[in-house]
Amino acid sequence: xxxxxxxFIFRISQCFRIFSFQGRxxxxxxxxxxxxxxxxxxxxxxxxxxxxxxxxxxHFRRKDIPFLKxxxxxxxxFIIFLEPAFIYLFLLLGNIHYESDILGLAGLLLITSFSFFxxxxxxxxxxxxDFIPNELFEWKSLLRNNTVAAVLIYLVIIASxxxxxxxxxxxxxxxxxxxxxxxDNENKEMLEMYFRKYTLEDKIRxxxxxxxxxxxxxxxxFLILNREDSLLLLxxxxxxxxxxxxxxxxxxxxxxxxxxxxxxxxxxxxSYFIYTITxxxxxxxxxxxxxxxxxxISQYVGN
Numbered sequence: 001x002x003x004x005x006x007x008f009i010f011r012i013s014q015c016f017r018i019f020s021f022q023g024r025x026x027x028x029x030x031x032x033x034x035x036x037x038x039x040x041x042x043x044x045x046x047x048x049x050x051x052x053x054x055x056x057x058x059h060f061r062r063k064d065i066p067f068l069k070x071x072x073x074x075x076x077x078f079i080i081f082l083e084p085a086f087i088y089l090f091l092l093l094g095n096i097h098y099e100s101d102i103l104g105l106a107g108l109l110l111i112t113s114f115s116f117f118x119x120x121x122x123x124x125x126x127x128x129x130d131f132i133p134n135e136l137f138e139w140k141s142l143l144r145n146n147t148v149a150a151v152l153i154y155l156v157i158i159a160s161x162x163x164x165x166x167x168x169x170x171x172x173x174x175x176x177x178x179x180x181x182x183x184d185n186e187n188k189e190m191l192e193m194y195f196r197k198y199t200l201e202d203k204i205r206x207x208x209x210x211x212x213x214x215x216x217x218x219x220x221x222f223l224i225l226n227r228e229d230s231l232l233l234l235x236x237x238x239x240x241x242x243x244x245x246x247x248x249x250x251x252x253x254x255x256x257x258x259x260x261x262x263x264x265x266x267x268x269x270x271s272y273f274i275y276t277i278t279x280x281x282x283x284x285x286x287x288x289x290x291x292x293x294x295x296x297i298s299q300y301v302g303n
Contacts (some may be wrong), residue, residue: 011083034168040097042163048107049100051091053156055084058284059114077115084113105113135198136210138181152213161221164229167236174240175273178247179264188257188300195301200252200293207248208241214242242282246272249289255296 041047059080067074088111092104132140143150153173160170186194194203212219215237220231247264252263275282 022170022240032172034046035172036091037094037096039169041165044097044099045103046091046162047095048101048103049155049159051095052110053159054091054106055088055111055154056114057149057152057156058087059084060152070294080115081112084114089090110199130134132208132210135194135203136206137186138184139210142177142181157215158217158221160224161218164222164226164232167218167222167233173242175243175269178244179269182247182251183261183264185257185259185262187257191255191257191297192300195297200249200290200297203247204248208244211244212237212242237287238279239276242276242279243272244287245286246276246282248288249286249293252293252297253289255293257300 036051041050062083065076065080072079085108088107092098092107098104129140129143132143134140157174159172160166184282198206219233219237223230226233250264250268251262272282275285
């Protein structure tokens with residue numbers, strides 16, 4: 001038990017180190033934690049389901065199970081249970097609107113099975129994403145490298161269509177998708193080959209089309225369940241698409257073949273968030289980004 005205690009002390013100190021040296025992680029974590037504490041759902045039974053899915057996502061994304069097996073030969077299953085159980089209980093009991101019920105206990109009992117069900121090998125899904133065309137290489141790469149997480153998160157996003165509060169809350173997680181998609185730079189040969197065949201407007205249109213196609217079940221589900229809030233859904237769609245275009249056009253505005261990434265940090269994220277809420281500044285910046293991006297691309301593509 002002493003070794004387990006020291007392991008959790010290490011986990012806590014590890015979190016503090018990450019928050020101290022990586023502000024991009026600390027601020028979103030605090031914002032999301034605050035939202036989860038104050039989040040009010042239309043049905044008390046939804047809290048255990050939501051927080052169980054978050055704990056399940058953490059469990060399937062962890063990569064330290066082989067290490068735990070070696071370090072804690074007899075107790076590794078206990079640790080695998082304790083960590084997601086702590087996350088689940090922290091979120092469930094920390095929420096100011098949740099009232100204890102049998103479903104909350106049932107979720108905790110289900111978490112005990114995590115130590116027996118986990119990905120023993122890295123899942124390869126190369127063949128499963130072939131429906132995405134190669135010109136949408138950012139999406140294809142991200143989904144191939146995060147298959148399990150992508151499927152779980154997608155199911156949560158579809159479920160978020162139940163109510164405007166859940167749709168808005170999950171939308172905050174969706175926004176993190178765009179920096180992940182467009183923060184890495186392709187090499188200049190690939191950029192040249194792509195933009196000799198397609199224009200920047202083509203790329204924007206194709207990315208928007210795929211994004212909205214993926215979110216079509218969310219839109220339809222929300223309209224069926226919340227027809228009176230259809231105007232809010234239009235605002236949601238506009239917001240998401242503006243943020244996507246901002247992130248994409250910024251990538252090519254500042255693209256340089258010697259840089260592997262364009263460093264979409266928290267300051268840029270928050271500023272784009274504010275611009276998108278106010279709409280008009282976002283449109284002005286998009287127009288400027290497109291103009292600058294075309295000039296930058298022309299340096300690599302030429303005539």
